Each structure stands twice: as structure tokens, then as C-alpha cells.
Amino acid sequence: MTEVQLGGRRLRLAPSALVGTGGEADVYDIGSGLALKLYKGPDHPDYRGLPDEQSAARERLATRGEKLRGFPRALPPRVVAPLEVALDRKGQAAGYLMKLVRDAEPLNRWAEPAFRRAIPPAAVIPLFTDLLATVARVHEAGAVIGDFNDLNVLAAGGLAYLIDADSFQFGPHPCLAYTERFVDPLCCSPVELKPVAYHSSASDWYAYDVLLFQSLLFVHPYGGVLPGRGRPCDRALGRVTIFDPRVKVPKAALPWKVLPDELLQRFHDTFVSDRRGPFPRPLLDDLRWTRCPGCGLTHARAACPTCAGPGRPGRNRVV
Numbered sequence: 004m005t006e007v008q009l010g011g012r013r014l015r016l017a018p019s020a021l022v023g024t025g026g027e028a029d030v031y032d033i034g035s036g037l038a039l040k041l042y043k044g045p046d047h048p049d050y051r052g053l054p055d056e057q058s059a060a061r062e063r064l065a066t067r068g069e070k071l072r073g074f075p076r077a078l079p080p081r082v083v084a085p086l087e088v089a090l091d092r093k094g095q096a097a098g099y100l101m102k103l104v105r106d107a108e109p110l111n112r113w114a115e116p117a118f119r120r121a122i123p124p125a126a127v128i129p130l131f132t133d134l135l136a137t138v139a140r141v142h143e144a145g146a147v148i149g150d151f152n153d154l155n156v157l158a159a160g161g162l163a164y165l166i167d168a169d170s171f172q173f174g175p176h177p178c179l180a181y182t183e184r185f186v187d188p189l190c191c192s193p194v195e196l197k198p199v200a201y202h203s204s205a206s207d208w209y210a211y212d213v214l215l216f217q218s219l220l221f222v223h224p225y226g227g228v229l230p231g232r233g234r235p236c237d238r239a240l241g242r243v244t245i246f247d248p249r250v251k252v253p254k255a256a257l258p259w260k261v262l263p264d265e266l267l268q269r270f271h272d273t274f275v276s277d278r279r280g281p282f283p284r285p286l287l288d289d290l291r292w293t294r295c296p297g298c299g300l301t302h303a304r305a306a307c308p309t310c311a312g313p314g315r316p317g318r319n320r321v322v
Contacts, residue, residue, distance in 0.1 A: 005041065007089040007097050014089070016041065025167075027063065028098060038103040039089055040169070042067065042096075068096025070176045071169060079140035081133065083157075083166045099169065107159035114153065114217040116255045124292040124301055126161070127218050132287050134163035138211055139281060142204045146171045149178025149202040151210035152185040153217070177201050184223060185210040188239050189277060196236040205279035212273045212282065220245075222256035224274045244274045258309075261302035266290065 005016040016031045016039065023030040031039045042064055043049060045057035071088045078084050085099035112118045113127065134156065141148060148171060155167040172178035181198050187206035190198045216224045225235040225243065227250040232238050238250075245252050245259060252258070259267065266286050272278040294300070295307035302308060 007039070007041065007091060008094075009039070009089050009100060010087060014039070022103075027060075032103055033100075036103055036105075037086075038101055039098055040101060041089070041098040064095060064097070067169065071096055071099050073174065073176070074168075075144045075146050075171075075173055077144040078146065078168070079137045079144075081137045081162060081164050082141065082168050083164055084168045101168075104157050104159050104164045104166070107157035107164065109154050110156040110158055110163070110214060110218070111153035113158060114221055116221050119221070124219070124303075127215075128287050128290055129161055130158055130163055131215050131218070132284065133161070134211070134214075135282055135284060135287065137163065137165060138207055141165070141171070142207070146173040147178065147202050147204055148172075148207045148210070150180040150182055150185075151207050151214075152182035153214055154182075156214065172202055183236050185213050187279075188242070189279070191240075193240065196239055208279055208281055209273060212270060215282070216270055216274075219262065220257045220259060222252055224270065226256075227252040242275050242277070244271075246271060246275065257301070260308040261300065261304065263290070263303050263305075266303075 007014050007016065014033065016033075020031040020033065021029055022032045022038065028040050028042045031041065033039050043060055044064065045060040047060065050056040050060060068088060071085050074085050083101050083104060085101060087100040088096050089098040089100060091097040108118075113122075113130070138148065148165065150167070150170050155165060155170075157164045157166055170178050170180050178201070181202075183196055186196060186198060187202075187209040188196065189209075190200045190202060190206050192199050213224060217226075222245060223235055224245060225239040227235075227245050229238060229243060229247070229250045232241070232243060238244075243250065245256075262270075269283070269286055290303050292301055292303050295302065295310060297310045298307065300307055300309050
């Protein structure tokens, strides 16, 4: 049984209390709506035979304490931020106390058609409106999310929670982690989707656009298949999106033409023209999903992009 010190008292973490595990840490439910994130040490079974991961674990344990103690205090309530540093028997930072988000799903599920069958498309709007406000307030607090991806956002009760906050970038503490599908190409080498510059508020907004895009259309902006252009990360370097008629989009994805022109322009500006900036909230506020009575297509335009035409206006049903 693992033991840590928290607030001057010893806390034993039973294996039965483990509620989640990731590449860097395990998460334990310690009751009263709280959880403890415990960093994996170099001797953790997950790192057996992996010298690079063992070295990274040593570095993390040696340096993370300073970052946790200097964490910004003005972060918004939907950030699952460190509340208190947990110590090992040597007095070294071993993890931190945080609130526990119950009955939550990672945001990647919202990009899965099977998961979304029981969730109307209109439900995306309040979730991303909430996330929009949180991202803006993180930046106002002087922090950058950095490794902003669909596994460190949890959806619960219609609200969006940011987890893995210990990787946030602020002050003298850069965020060196990244996720290939969400890293901003403008932060990367022109020949490899690997950062050569630090994350920024602009790169956070890029990731927000990716998250929204795939939650609306069930496909990554650089997804699909294009013969001769390899993986989506290769097309990201060339800014070849699913808007390109040469790209074959998965059958489960919604056609991009279901979105209104103003939102499509925002996505084109981000993923093709390399423009960056805060996401305009009116684009969410004005989004209205309807179902075409003729072909059954769910869309967010004034008329069905597939079958509307002279003499066939139809009446859309709000969904």
C-alpha cells in the first residue's frame, strides 16, 4: 500500500481506491469529493525496461514540487488545479490533492458517432461555451494550457473540466508536453509536427478549434485519407484539410457543409490560413441545428445543403 504525507498527516492509498491512470501518474479517490494524483516513480512497473521514461520520472519528481507550490491561484473553477502538495517519506513532492470530477467522460468520446447517438448535436453548444469561458479565464490568470487535448478535458453535467493542470505553462515553468493531433503547426518545425517553440494562448485557441471541429463533424480537420500524403500529421504540415476535395472523409463523419458559412470561415482561417485568436462566442450562440424533412440530414444552415432548392424549402425540425 502506497503512503504519502498530506497536510502533516499520513495518507495510505489502497489499490482499490485507484480510479484512473495515465502516462505520468495514478489517481486515487480519497473521499469527500477529493482525489490524489500520485506521480509514477522510476521504479513503477509501467516503466520497467524503459530508461527514457525512468529518467523523465526522476526529473519530474525532482522539479514538479516547485511548480506545484507556485501554481496560479486565480484559475477558473472548472480547472482541476492542485489544492495541496503531497509528499513522500523523504519530503519530496510526490503528487497533489485535487477535486474529483465524478460521472465524467473525456472529450474524445464526443467525437465518436456511436457515443453521440443518444446526445443531440445542440448539446455541443453549452459544453463548448463553458469551455470557451474557462480557456479565456486561464489566459487572464497568466497561464497557458499547453498540452490541450481531448483527454485532458472531462465533460460532466454539461460542463467542461480541465484536468492535468500540473502541465499548464506559467511563469518560469514551460509546458514541454504535446499531443500530435492538437499541437499547433505554427509552434512546430516545417518538416515535422514537433514543437520548436513554446505553447502560447494562440496555440490554445488552435487546439480549442480542433476540439470543437471534431465534436461537430466526427472527424479531425486534417483527418480522412489522401493518397500519397500519409498521416493526418503530414497533412497538417501542408494545411491540407478535409475541405480539400481530394480528401476522402470517413463515412461516419458529417459533411462539413452542414455548418454555417461564418463557422466554416473561422475553421478555414484557422486550419488553412494560419490565423489565430480567441474563438468568437457568437459563432456558438448563433448555432442552430435542424433536421431536413426531405433527406433527414442534421445541419446548422438556413436550408439543407443537400436537397434544398427552388420549390423544396421544407421545414427543418430543431434537434
